[in-house]
Structure formats: structure tokens, C-alpha cells
Amino acid sequence: MLGSVETRSVSPVFIGRADELGVLHDALARARAGEPQALLVGGEAGVGKTRLIEEFAAAAGRADAVVALGGCVEIGADGLPFAPFSTALRALRRQLPEELAAAAAGQEDELARLLPELGEARRGSRDDEEGMARLFELTARLLERVAAGRTVVLALEDLHWADASTRHLLAYLVRTLRSGRLVVVATYRSDDIHRRHPLRPLLAELDRLRTVRRIELCRFNRAEVERQIAGILAADPDPAQVDEIFERSDGNAFFVEELAVAAVEGCCTGLTDSLRDLLLVRVEKLPETAQRVARIVAEGGSTVEYRLLAAVARLVEDDLIEALRTAVGANILLATTDGDGYRFRHSLVREAVSDDLLPGERSRLNRRYAEALEAYPTLVPADQRAPRLASYWYHAHDAAKALPAVLDAAVEARRRHAHAEQLRLLERAMELWDVAPDAVRAALRPVDHVEVYLPCGCDPEATPLRYLDLMAEAAVAGRLSGERERALKITKRALRLLEEEDDPLRAAWFWVQRSRLMQNTARGDGWQELTTAQELVRGLPPSEVHAEVLAMVASWSMMHAPGADALSAAERAVEYARMVGARDIELNARLTLGGLLVEAGDIDTGLAEMYEVKEQAAALCNTYVTGRLHVNLPSHLEGIGRSQEAVAVLREGLDVTRRLGLTDSEAWVWGNLGESLYSLGRWDEAAEAGIASERVGQSAKPRGFRATIHAHLALARGDLADAGRQLAAAREYFGTHDTMPQHDLKLVRVAIGIAAGEGRLADARAALDAALGAGFPPGTQRYGWPLLLAAATAEADALGLPAAEPGRAESLERIRESAKSLTTNVPVWQAYERWVRAELLRAEGCGAPFDWCEAVTAFETLDRPYDLARVRHRLAESLLASGGDEDARERAAELLRLAGAVADHLGARPLAESVAQLARRARLTPTRTAEPAALDPAKSLGLTSRERDVLRLVAAGRSNRQIAEELFISPKTASVHVSNILAKLGVSGRGEAAAVAHRLRLFPPETPAVRAAG
Structure with missing residues (x-):
């Protein structure tokens, strides 16, 4: 009865889209060469997006690519968390079971949140700050590994139905994919993307990425419509019929199909003008x-x-x-x-x-779906069961059934780190709360539906779930999903409700959440909220909330105002956490305590505590503390001058944070690595670490880290304009809502250096006065000494300038008095104390070689080549100024030779020029006692230290990707280094470069071919 035409309503011939298909094929070719590709295909409903993807997928399959399709699933008005990715990963697992298993090895318990077939998802801490980011990072790395050996096409359809978690994962994937033969293509309905559609911000964000290409499908023209109809009818259509169908469909491919079938069946003339009716008539x-x-x-x-x-x-x-x-x-x-x-x-x-x-018909069908699924849970995949049951009951308008189902779905969303969907479901539960029967609410238990700790004063197994419990869970879900404004509103409402109750622990818990949210939303530093929480728990018996409040106070104080109060809070947090068995809080508080002990001068005890936490956190698989430890421990090591040890921990931290998918922690690790490498005189590597910090980090502060590192490098290399730009960028990234000495004091140091370099001594003094007005909190000597040194050096360099004389004595006295407040409990700060003292004497015109000898002697035992070169230059200057004998002149010449070699190696132009100028002025000749330095072939070729490292690996036969992995740089950066090396060596290929390296014996046999990282 239906006839042959109906079975061929889709044209067997692919019509048009040559340009669009060409873009997709070009992306496939680029991906096959190892360059990941991302494309967005938009168009109105029915324009042919799915047909285009099908055609491309077929062509990709013929080219030996693996195609994994996944579509966003709509249930009523709801989407399923991560549905397209879960479906696509299942398809990959069916086609490449061994490759996917190998790629997921070791992280099955995390990736099971997306693909339950991999195993049981590991239960994380109740307040896992990096859980979602960790899942995203591991998913990206999984796809990179699977696509390392063969081309993979990941096609995601119907993004206009995508849940928030899917949108966030797609954005992360597109931003962070760096390697692999992977094509990610996603489709969406452009006509559905209204001004407030949640997909619109994502499209705007992706449009700003140069790595993403957009394809907009237009409607067919008349000639294309005619070919489409001919394909459907398997015959040339009547021109008048083509005109009529083209006019009514306006070139929409799907409507052309429907109208062509309707015309053949003879019912076209009876249709109304509504295309909706056209869809229903069949x-x-x-x-x-x-x-x-x-x-x-x-x-x-x-x-x-x-x-x-x-x-x-x-x-x-x-x-x-x-x-x-x-x-x-x-x-x-x-x-x-x-x-x-x-x-x-x-x-x-x-x-x-x-x-x-009909309205009643819709609710009846949803009820029957819910009843069937409730009776037979295996009718749908396990990861879809809870959200679908919640949706069916909700749209059945049965609050008694919907409330527990929605809460179960919220628990499932939390388990999968789909916090945006968890928040939406919890808000739906709050909507259903008052209309659900009392008996239903009384049967709900906190232990089943909320994971945040809330003190109820009784057994959670026997205590009914409260509305405040839902608000608490929703506040955490909002914070973890990035919906922080909604979370702030929830905490505000909760605290208003608590004004009528005598529940200080619960109120304190909500104030802690507000403190975090105030910092996250750049509305403040969160201290006022923490102070309120601390007052609420003061005098109460030990509890988990009490321990968490104290741990938060200690952590905040360590970053903002370290001292005795912070140390006391950390000690009590550890004690209370142990008493109530809160292991996660205890480890976190012990990490803070160890850092505070180091800053207070009890270095051995503090470091021992931190190293013990390191072992225990790894044994307990506490990812949050593990990530934080690999940031804090090396930071404290750097703070006491143990830069080499810090670099070793930081290199380990890169491996750990990458393996665990801790992207935020990895960004901080890179930033700290840049700081330690700068101290060690490995400036090119420090710059690359700063760039990596910005590339990996998802927040503004890693960008501030990168800008700070580059500001110091630009200042030391004499590029004052770039230093100024980097300083302004760092200030913008760090913001003014949550100021911390570790950021502010470093930036003031740069500001003083720039102002002094530009001859603006008054501005340098003003910057110093502002910093000294805030004072140096305990433990900030690592930032205070370099800052005072910059100010003292500026004053000394301006000696003799008439404009500098007014206010000089007062400025020097402020520096001298401030130095008395800074500790010198480790060799590096003892060395700085001598250096600052020598600079102050130079600023007063009464310095002597002895003062600089002390500084040089102190720095000769440290691994800080730039600092040593600077004080050697000053000692040489002092020796020459004292009018000493020929031995003094020879010693000065040797000091200048050593300082100049370091300055040239680092590219420290101001120091190099000062050394050269002093040598010319003193008419020094090379020292007679020193053996002539052997010519370094690599230096004669103009190779930098980083290029030498890369050339070692090229000579060892490493690929760009392997070089990037071993040196912790991006493949693109490795490629740039290789190109520069080939140009400097005058060769055309890697083999010739390796031959030159061996011929010149750049890496003799007794030297390892590949220098160990760190």
C-alpha cells in the first residue's frame, strides 16, 4: 500500500555539499598527519546535517579511519549527562577493544564515569574540587592514545540537546587536544540557538579558537532540489512540480523529501500551508x-x-x-x-x-514508561536508568514518585562528576519538595541522597532528609559545576532559614561554602565569611565541620597572613580531624601545618611532615591532597633555597598530575617549576614552563604565573617594555579581590626594577613604600629579600644623580629597618642579607671590597648563577675602585670574565653590558693565570642550552613528539627548536644534524646521550 516511493524518500544520490565535504576531507587528511581537528556543523532542522555526516563517515571508513558516532539524547526537556561521549566510546570499544583497554589502563575507575563497561567508578572525596577537570583530562588523553596509531573520527550529533556536562567536556577536548590522529565533528541546529540557549556561549568560545572550523549548511538551490527529487523518484521530475516543491520547501532537504512523497501520493494539493501538518500527514x-x-x-x-x-x-x-x-x-x-x-x-x-x-495523554505515557522501567530496570542501559526514570516520573506529574527518583538521578550525576546536571536535578527536587506527600519526605534519608557532611546531631540512617540538606548539596554542585552565582543564592537562602534555628555547625558549614564562592566569583578574599564560621564553632566539641573550618582558616592564613594564629589553627585542625576520623581533612591540614612550620623556621620538622603526607596521600589515593602537595612542597623547598630538590619534586609532580588528570594542579606545578628554573639559571626552560602553565591551566592565575616569570626574564634581559607589559598582565590575572603576598611582593619587585631602569626613582620609591606599608608577614622572606635588594640596587645605581638626593637617606633607612624584620635562617637568605647590606653601603658611597667578598663567598656555595654573577661584578667594581695592586686587578679581571660568561649564556644584556663597560673603563686584559677556555662547538654554532638538549635527542633518533615528552614541552615547540637547529647547522635534515653533532663531538661517549629530566 505504501508503494516503492516511500521506501526511497531519501535520495540514494548525495546532492551538493561539495565545499562542505571538502572541508571535512581536508580535516581528515590533516588528522592523518597527526594534527587533531575540530569542526562544528550548523544548519537549520532538516537541512541535511546528518546526511552530510553519514557521507563523510562512509568516506572516512573507506580510508581506514575508525568512526565513532554519538548523539545527544533528549528525554522530554532533559538531556542525559555525557550521552554522546558514552555512546561514542562504546563504539570505539566495539571496534578497537584492545587499543581502548590499553589507553585506559590504570584509570579505568575514573573513566568508568563515562563508560561503565570499563569497571566500577571509584568513589572520590565528597568535595572533589578537581573531579570533573580530572575526568575531562583523562578522557582527552584516552582519545589521544587511541588515535595515536590510527585515524579516529568522533562525531557528536544534536548539540542543541546537549547537557551542560557534555558541552563542558567538548569545550575542554577542543581546547586541549595536542596530538593524535583525531577528528572531532559536532552538529547542531542553528535555528534552535536562540539568544539564551545554553549552547550559544560555547559556540562563541569555540569561534575564538583558531583550531576550530565552522561549517554552516545552507538550503538547496532549485537545481539541487531538482536533482534530489530525481534521486527520490528515480526519474526526471516535472519542472512545474519542482517549482512547487522548491517554493514550499524553500530548499530544506527534509521538507523536499516529504513534499516529493506527498506529491507522488496525490495528497499535495490537500495539505495546509503548515509544514508541521506536512510532517504529521504521513x-x-x-x-x-x-x-x-x-x-x-x-x-x-x-x-x-x-x-x-x-x-x-x-x-x-x-x-x-x-x-x-x-x-x-x-x-x-x-x-x-x-x-x-x-x-x-x-x-x-x-x-x-x-x-x-494531548496533555493527559502525555502524562499517561510518561507514567507507563516510568512504571515499566521501575518494574524492569534492565530495560535500558545502566547509566541511563536513573535520569530517565526521574524524567518520566516528573513529566507524569507524580510528585510522590518523582521526588525520590529525581534525588536518585542527582546521586548518579554526582558519581559521574556531572555536577551541572546534579544541580539542575537538585533544584527540581526542591521544586517538588513542598508538593510531595509528608510520608514520602519522611522516608528519605540523608545518607542515601546527599554526600556533604551536615551535622544533624543524630544518626543519618534514622534522620529524615531535610530541605536544608538539599540546599547544601546544591550549593556544592553549583560551585563544582561553575554555576557559582546560583550557588551563592542558595547559600544566602539557607543562611536566612538558619537564622530561625539553633544549629551553629550547619550555619558554619554554609559560611565556609560562601567563603569559597566569594573567592571563586572575585567578590572578595573570603576571610569575613571564614571569621563568621570560626566564631560559630568556637567552644563547640570537636566535629568534622569544626575541623574543616580550622583547616580552611589555616590554609587561608598561610596564603595571606602566615603567623602564630595560622599555625595554631592548623594544629587544632589536625587534632580535631583525628578525633572525629576525618582522614581527608587531616591530611590536608597536615600539609598546611608542614608548610607553616617551614615558614616559621622549624624546617626539618615541617619538611618531614610534608614528605609523610606525600606518602600517605598516595597510599590512600587522595588525589586532591596529592595534587596540592606537589605544588606546596616544592614551593617551600624553593623558599629555603633548595631549588634543585624542588625541581626534582616538581618533575615528579608533572608526571603525577598528568597521570591523575589534575590539570589545575599541573598548571601550578609548571608555574613553580618556572620559578625554580629561573633561580637555577635555566631561563629558557623557565620561560617554557611559564607558557606550559598558561596552556594547561583553566583559570586566570596560571596566566598570572606565566606573566610573572616572563616579567622577571624580560627585566633581567633588559627588555623594559616587555617587562612592563608582562607586569600589567600579571596584575590583571591575579586581580585585586584576593591579594596575596606571594603574588604582590614579586610584582612590586618587578615594578621597582622597571621604574629604576627607566630612571623613575620616585616611582620606585613609591612602590617600595606601598609594599613596606603592608609589611612582610612571617614566612615571606623569600619575596621580601629580593624586593629590598631591588630597592637598594636602585638607590645605589642612582648615586650621584642630583634628582635622587632628596629622600635618599629616608629611603635607605626604611630598607635597612625592614631588613631587620626578615629572617636569615637558611644560607640563601643569609647571602641576600649580605648582598642588601653591601648595596646599601654602595648607595651611601662607602662600600669596600670586604663587603662584596662576603656576598660572593655566600653565593658561591649556592646554585644561583645569575645572582653569583651579579655580586662578582660588584666585587670586581669595588676592587678596581679601591685602587688595589696588580693582584687585585687580576682578580677583578677573572671575576668579570666569570660574570660576563654567565650573562652572555643567560642573555642578561644589562649585566653583560655593565661587565663589558667596567672592563673597558679599567683597561683590563684577560687574566694571565687562567687557562684559555676551550672553544665550545655548540656555542660557536649559536645553539642555546635548550637547543643543545633538543639536539641531543635528535642525535639519539627521537621524534618531535618524543622530544616534547622528555623535555616537557609541546610538540609544536619541539618542532620550532628542530627547525632552528637545522638552520644554525646549515643542514637540511635530522640525519645530517645528528652527523654534525657526532662529528663535532658535541656529546662525547662518556656523557649520557640524553640528559635526565630535572
């Missing part, structure tokens, strides 16, 4: 049973499993199969690719059928 021509099944499928979601459909339809199986056969034959429904269920051939038809349902 459904209404089906037999009643088939229409009924179509309505059931329409309300079940984008796809409905056969067994679930059978349970809801309640038809004899033969009747159901016959109805489905009819609907499939009419091209209304299609079987899914896995053969397990059915979907509408086009979502526009499903939407039209769903919109045509």
Missing part, C-alpha cells in the same frame, strides 16, 4: 496501531529500546512488530544501528508527533 496515514506506537516512541525520548517499548505499548508481540514494520516501511521510524531499539527518521517528525499529544 503519520496519520498509518494504521491506528502504528500511529499509537509512533506516539509512544515520540514521548520516550530520542531513542526507545524495543523491550521498553513493548512493556509500554502492552500489545501482543506480533501486533507490535507489525506496527513497527509498517512505521519503518513508511520511513517514519528507523531501527537503531545496534538493532536494540527504534527512533524517528527525523527528529522534526518526532517533535511534531509529541507536540500533537
Whole structure:
């Protein structure tokens, strides 16, 4: 009855889209060469996005690429968390089981949140700050590994239905993919993206990335419509008919198909002008049973499993199969690719059928779906069960059933780190709370539905769930998902409700959340909120909340105002956490305590505590403390001058944070690594570490780290303009809402250096006065000494300038008095104390070689080549100024030779020029006692230290990717280094470069071919 035309409503011939298909094929070719690609395909509903992706996927398959398709799933008005990624990963697992298993090895418990087939998702800490970012990073690395050996196409359809977690994961993936033969292509309906559609911000963000290409599908022109109709009819169409269909469809490919079939069936003239009616007319021509099944499928979601459909339809199986056969034959429904269920051939038809349902009919169908799924949970995949059941009951308008189902779905979303969906579900639960029966609410338990600790004063197994419990869980979900404004509103409402209750612990808990949110939203530093929480718990018995408040106070104080109060808070936090068995809080507080002990001068005890926490956190798989430790421990090591030890811990930290997917921690590790490498005189590597910090980090502060490192480098290398730009950028990234000495004092040091270099001594003094007005909190000597040194050096360099004399004595006295407040409990700060004292004497015109000898002697035992070169230059200057004998002149010449060599190696132009100028002025000749230095072949070729490292690896046969991995740089940076090396050596290929390296014996046999990292 349906005729042959209906089975061919889709043209067997692919029409048009040559340019768009060319873009996709070009992306495939680039990916095959190892350059990941990302594309967005937009167009109105029915314009042919799915057909284009199908055609591309077929061509990619013929080119030996693996294609994994995944679509966003709509259930009513809801989306399933990570649905397209889960579906695509399942497809990859079916096609490449061994490769995917190898790529996921060691992280199955985390990746199971996306692909449950990998194992049981590990339960993380209740307040996992980096949980979602960790999952995203591990997913990106999984895809890179799978795509390392063969080309993979990841196609995600219908982004306009995507849940927030899917959108966030896609954005992360596109931003961070660095290697692998991978093509990510996603489609969306452009006509559905209204001004407030949640996909719009993502599209705007991706548009700013040069790595993302957009394809907009236009409607067909008349010639293309004619070819499409000819393909459907398998004959040349009548021109008048083409004109009519083109006019009515306006070139929309799907409507062309529908109108062509309708015209052949002779019902075109009877249709109304509404295209919605056109979509329904073919459904209404089906037999009643088939229409009924179509309505059931329409309300079940984008796809409905056969067994679930059978349970809801309640038809004899033969009747159901016959109805489905009819609907499939009419091209209304299609079987899914896995053969397990059915979907509408086009979502526009499903939407039209769903919109045509009566209100009572819709709620009745949702109830039957919910009842069937509740009775037989295995009817749908396990990861979809809870959210679908929650959606069905909610749209069935049954609050008694919907409230517990929605809460169960929220728990599942939390387990998968889908915090945005968790928040939406919790808000829906709060909406249902007052309309649900009392008996239903009384049967709910906190232990089943919330994970944050809330003191109820009794057994959570026997205590009913409270509305405040939902608000607490929603506040955490909002913070973790980035919906911090919503979380702030929730905490504000909760604290208002608590004004009528005597529950100080619960109120303190909410104040702690507000403190975090105030810092996250740049509204303040969070101290006022922490102070309120501390007052609420003061005098109360030990509890987990009490321990958490004290741990937060100690951590905040360590960053902002370290001292005795911070140390006391950390000690009590550890004690209380141990008493109540809060292991995570205890480890976190002990890490803070160890750092505070180091800053207080009890170095051995503090470091021992931190190293013990390092072992215990790794044993307990506490990822948060592990990540924080690899940031804090090396920072404290750097703070006491143990830069080499810090670098070793930081290199380990890079491996750990990458393996665990801790991107924020990795960004801080890179930043700290840059600081330590700068101290060690490895400036090129320090610059690269700063860039890596910015590339990896997702927040503004890693960018501030990069700008700070580059500001110091630019200042030391004499590029004052760039130093100024970097200083301004760092200040902007760090902001003014949450000032910390570790950031501010370093930036003041740079500001003083720039002002002095530009001859603005008054501005340098003003910057110093502002810093000294705030004072140096205990433990900030690592920032205070370099700052005072910069100020003292500026004054000394300006000696003799008339404009500098007014205020000089007062400035020098302020520096001298401030120096008395800084500790010198370790060799590096003892050396700085001598250096500052010598500079102050130089500024007063009364320095002597002895003063500089002390500074040089102190720095000769340290591994800080730039600092040593600077004090050697000053000692040489003092020796020459004292009018000493020939031995003094020879010693000065040797000191200048050593200082100049370091300055040239580092590219420290101001120091190099000062050394050269002093040597010329004193008419010094090279020292007679020193042996002539052997010519360094690498230096004669103009190779930098980093280029030498790269050339070692090239000579060892490493690829750019392997070089990048071993030197912790990006493959692109490695490629740039290789190109520079080839140019400097005058060779055309890597083999020739290796031959030159061996011929010149740049890396003799007794030297390892590859220098160990760190």
C-alpha cells in the first residue's frame, strides 16, 4: 500500500555539499598527519546535517579511519549527562577493544564515569574540587592514545540537546587536544540557538579558537532540489512540480523529501500551508496501531529500546512488530544501528508527533514508561536508568514518585562528576519538595541522597532528609559545576532559614561554602565569611565541620597572613580531624601545618611532615591532597633555597598530575617549576614552563604565573617594555579581590626594577613604600629579600644623580629597618642579607671590597648563577675602585670574565653590558693565570642550552613528539627548536644534524646521550 516511493524518500544520490565535504576531507587528511581537528556543523532542522555526516563517515571508513558516532539524547526537556561521549566510546570499544583497554589502563575507575563497561567508578572525596577537570583530562588523553596509531573520527550529533556536562567536556577536548590522529565533528541546529540557549556561549568560545572550523549548511538551490527529487523518484521530475516543491520547501532537504512523497501520493494539493501538518500527514496515514506506537516512541525520548517499548505499548508481540514494520516501511521510524531499539527518521517528525499529544495523554505515557522501567530496570542501559526514570516520573506529574527518583538521578550525576546536571536535578527536587506527600519526605534519608557532611546531631540512617540538606548539596554542585552565582543564592537562602534555628555547625558549614564562592566569583578574599564560621564553632566539641573550618582558616592564613594564629589553627585542625576520623581533612591540614612550620623556621620538622603526607596521600589515593602537595612542597623547598630538590619534586609532580588528570594542579606545578628554573639559571626552560602553565591551566592565575616569570626574564634581559607589559598582565590575572603576598611582593619587585631602569626613582620609591606599608608577614622572606635588594640596587645605581638626593637617606633607612624584620635562617637568605647590606653601603658611597667578598663567598656555595654573577661584578667594581695592586686587578679581571660568561649564556644584556663597560673603563686584559677556555662547538654554532638538549635527542633518533615528552614541552615547540637547529647547522635534515653533532663531538661517549629530566 505504501508503494516503492516511500521506501526511497531519501535520495540514494548525495546532492551538493561539495565545499562542505571538502572541508571535512581536508580535516581528515590533516588528522592523518597527526594534527587533531575540530569542526562544528550548523544548519537549520532538516537541512541535511546528518546526511552530510553519514557521507563523510562512509568516506572516512573507506580510508581506514575508525568512526565513532554519538548523539545527544533528549528525554522530554532533559538531556542525559555525557550521552554522546558514552555512546561514542562504546563504539570505539566495539571496534578497537584492545587499543581502548590499553589507553585506559590504570584509570579505568575514573573513566568508568563515562563508560561503565570499563569497571566500577571509584568513589572520590565528597568535595572533589578537581573531579570533573580530572575526568575531562583523562578522557582527552584516552582519545589521544587511541588515535595515536590510527585515524579516529568522533562525531557528536544534536548539540542543541546537549547537557551542560557534555558541552563542558567538548569545550575542554577542543581546547586541549595536542596530538593524535583525531577528528572531532559536532552538529547542531542553528535555528534552535536562540539568544539564551545554553549552547550559544560555547559556540562563541569555540569561534575564538583558531583550531576550530565552522561549517554552516545552507538550503538547496532549485537545481539541487531538482536533482534530489530525481534521486527520490528515480526519474526526471516535472519542472512545474519542482517549482512547487522548491517554493514550499524553500530548499530544506527534509521538507523536499516529504513534499516529493506527498506529491507522488496525490495528497499535495490537500495539505495546509503548515509544514508541521506536512510532517504529521504521513503519520496519520498509518494504521491506528502504528500511529499509537509512533506516539509512544515520540514521548520516550530520542531513542526507545524495543523491550521498553513493548512493556509500554502492552500489545501482543506480533501486533507490535507489525506496527513497527509498517512505521519503518513508511520511513517514519528507523531501527537503531545496534538493532536494540527504534527512533524517528527525523527528529522534526518526532517533535511534531509529541507536540500533537494531548496533555493527559502525555502524562499517561510518561507514567507507563516510568512504571515499566521501575518494574524492569534492565530495560535500558545502566547509566541511563536513573535520569530517565526521574524524567518520566516528573513529566507524569507524580510528585510522590518523582521526588525520590529525581534525588536518585542527582546521586548518579554526582558519581559521574556531572555536577551541572546534579544541580539542575537538585533544584527540581526542591521544586517538588513542598508538593510531595509528608510520608514520602519522611522516608528519605540523608545518607542515601546527599554526600556533604551536615551535622544533624543524630544518626543519618534514622534522620529524615531535610530541605536544608538539599540546599547544601546544591550549593556544592553549583560551585563544582561553575554555576557559582546560583550557588551563592542558595547559600544566602539557607543562611536566612538558619537564622530561625539553633544549629551553629550547619550555619558554619554554609559560611565556609560562601567563603569559597566569594573567592571563586572575585567578590572578595573570603576571610569575613571564614571569621563568621570560626566564631560559630568556637567552644563547640570537636566535629568534622569544626575541623574543616580550622583547616580552611589555616590554609587561608598561610596564603595571606602566615603567623602564630595560622599555625595554631592548623594544629587544632589536625587534632580535631583525628578525633572525629576525618582522614581527608587531616591530611590536608597536615600539609598546611608542614608548610607553616617551614615558614616559621622549624624546617626539618615541617619538611618531614610534608614528605609523610606525600606518602600517605598516595597510599590512600587522595588525589586532591596529592595534587596540592606537589605544588606546596616544592614551593617551600624553593623558599629555603633548595631549588634543585624542588625541581626534582616538581618533575615528579608533572608526571603525577598528568597521570591523575589534575590539570589545575599541573598548571601550578609548571608555574613553580618556572620559578625554580629561573633561580637555577635555566631561563629558557623557565620561560617554557611559564607558557606550559598558561596552556594547561583553566583559570586566570596560571596566566598570572606565566606573566610573572616572563616579567622577571624580560627585566633581567633588559627588555623594559616587555617587562612592563608582562607586569600589567600579571596584575590583571591575579586581580585585586584576593591579594596575596606571594603574588604582590614579586610584582612590586618587578615594578621597582622597571621604574629604576627607566630612571623613575620616585616611582620606585613609591612602590617600595606601598609594599613596606603592608609589611612582610612571617614566612615571606623569600619575596621580601629580593624586593629590598631591588630597592637598594636602585638607590645605589642612582648615586650621584642630583634628582635622587632628596629622600635618599629616608629611603635607605626604611630598607635597612625592614631588613631587620626578615629572617636569615637558611644560607640563601643569609647571602641576600649580605648582598642588601653591601648595596646599601654602595648607595651611601662607602662600600669596600670586604663587603662584596662576603656576598660572593655566600653565593658561591649556592646554585644561583645569575645572582653569583651579579655580586662578582660588584666585587670586581669595588676592587678596581679601591685602587688595589696588580693582584687585585687580576682578580677583578677573572671575576668579570666569570660574570660576563654567565650573562652572555643567560642573555642578561644589562649585566653583560655593565661587565663589558667596567672592563673597558679599567683597561683590563684577560687574566694571565687562567687557562684559555676551550672553544665550545655548540656555542660557536649559536645553539642555546635548550637547543643543545633538543639536539641531543635528535642525535639519539627521537621524534618531535618524543622530544616534547622528555623535555616537557609541546610538540609544536619541539618542532620550532628542530627547525632552528637545522638552520644554525646549515643542514637540511635530522640525519645530517645528528652527523654534525657526532662529528663535532658535541656529546662525547662518556656523557649520557640524553640528559635526565630535572
